[in-house]
Amino acid sequence: MRIAVAGSTGLVGRNVVAAATAAGYEVVGLARENGIDLTSPDGLAERLAGVDAVIDVTASPGIDEEASTKFFTTVARNLGQAATEAGVARTVVLSIIGVDAMPDYGYYVAKLAQEKAVIENAPGPRILRAAQFLNFPAQMLEWSRQGDVVSLPEMKTQPVAVEEIAKLLLALADGTETRTRVELAGPKPEDLADLVRQLIAHRGEQLTVETSVQSQAMADGACLPGPDAIIAGPDFATWLAEQD
Template sequence: MKIVIIGGTGLIGTKTTERLRKQGHEVIAAAPNTGVNTITGEGLKEALAGAEVVIDLANSPSFEDKAVMEFFEISGRNLLAAGKAAGVKHHIALSVVGTERLQDAGYFRAKLAQEKLIKASGIPYTIVHSTQFMEFLPAIAKSGAVGEAVHLSPAYVQPIASDDVADAMANVALAAPINGTIEISGPERVRMSELVARYLKASGDPRKVVTDPEALYFGARLNDNSLVSDNDPGLGHISFEQWFATAARK
C-alpha cells in the first residue's frame, strides 16, 4: 500500500515512516526538503498519485497566532484538495488532546480549524488527539522561564513518548477510517509543574519550578482537565524514566 506522510522527515514522521516501511509498505516521507510543500502546492500531485493513505504530521514553523492559523488553513486546504483529486481513501491527522478546550490560544484555534476542514472534506478520515510529547518538555520549561525560575501551572498532563505516538500512527494508517477522533496518552498522569521539576533535576538544570495556577500554557489558562483525556485513550508504554534514560544517551 502507498502511504504518504506529510511532515515525514520530522520527529514523529521519521519514526512512523520507519515502522510502515518495515511492514513492507511504500511510504513517501513528504516535506519541503524532499520536494513536497503543502503551502505552495509544490510536488503534492506527484506525491499523492496512487496513494491510499495520507498522514498529516506537518507543523507550523511559527506559533504566532496569525502565522499558525494561515499555515494550518492553507496547508489543510491544499492537502485535502490534492487528496480528493488523487482518490485518497483515508486521511489521518495528528492533533492535540484538549484542542477544543483551549481556544484562548492561537495554536489550538488553528488546530481546530484544521480539524474542521478535514471533517468537511468528504474524504474518510481519522483524527488522532495526542497528549504532549515527552520531547516537548524542554520547550514547556522554556515557555515558563522567568529569570532563574520556571513558572508553570499545576494542571495535570499525561505526556507520551514519540515512539509510542509513532506506533499509534502506524496502527491507524493500517486500519479503516473511523470518521471520528481517537485519543492517545502516556502511562502516567502527573502535574505539569512536578514533571518539569523532575525533568530539570534529571538534566542537572539548577533552576527551580514555581507552581503558579495563573501561569499560561502558550497563551491558555489551564485546569486539571485541559490537557488530559478521560475518553478511554490508548495508552503508551514508555514511562518518563524510560524515555529520559534513552534521551540522555542521544
C-alpha cells in the same frame, strides 16, 4: 501499501516513516527537504499518485493563533484537495487532546481549525488527538528558560512516547484502527512543572521553576485524556531514566 507522510522530516514524521518502513509500506515523504511546499497546491496531486493514505504531522512555524491557523488550514486544504484528486482513500491528521476545550489558548484554536479543514477537504478523514510528547518538558525548558528561571503555564498532562503516536497514526492509516477519532495518552497524569523539575534534577542543574495560568482550561486538566483513550508506553520517570 503506499503512505504519504506530510511533515516526514520532523520528530513525529521520522518515527512514522520508520514505523511504516518496518511494516513493509512504501513511504512518500512530503516536506521542504523533499522539495515540497505544502502551503502551495502545486504538484501535490502528482506527488500523491498511487498513494493509499496520507498522514499529516506537520507543525506550524510558530504558536501565534492567526499565523498557525493560516498555516494549518492552508496545508489541510491543499493536501485534502490533492488527495481527493489523486484518489487517496484515507487521511490521518495528528491533533492534541483538549483542542475543543481551550478557546483561550491560541495554538489549540489553530489545531481545532486544522481538524475542521481536514474533515471538510480530505478523503476518509481520521483524527488522532494525542497527549503531549514525553519530549515536551525538555522543549518547554528550552523555550521558557530565561537565565536561571523557567516560566511555565500551569498544565496537567499525561505524556506519551512519540513512538506510540507513530504506531497509532499508522494503524489509523492502514485501517487496523477503525475508529475515525481516537485519543492517545501515556499511563500517568502529571503536572508539567513537576516534569520539568524532574528533568532539571536529572541534568544536575539549579533552576527556579515558576508557573502562571495561561489557559484556565489547561490548568484545570483539559489536556488529560477521556475514558475511551488508548493508554500506551512508559511514564515520564521511566522514559527519563532511559535517556542516558
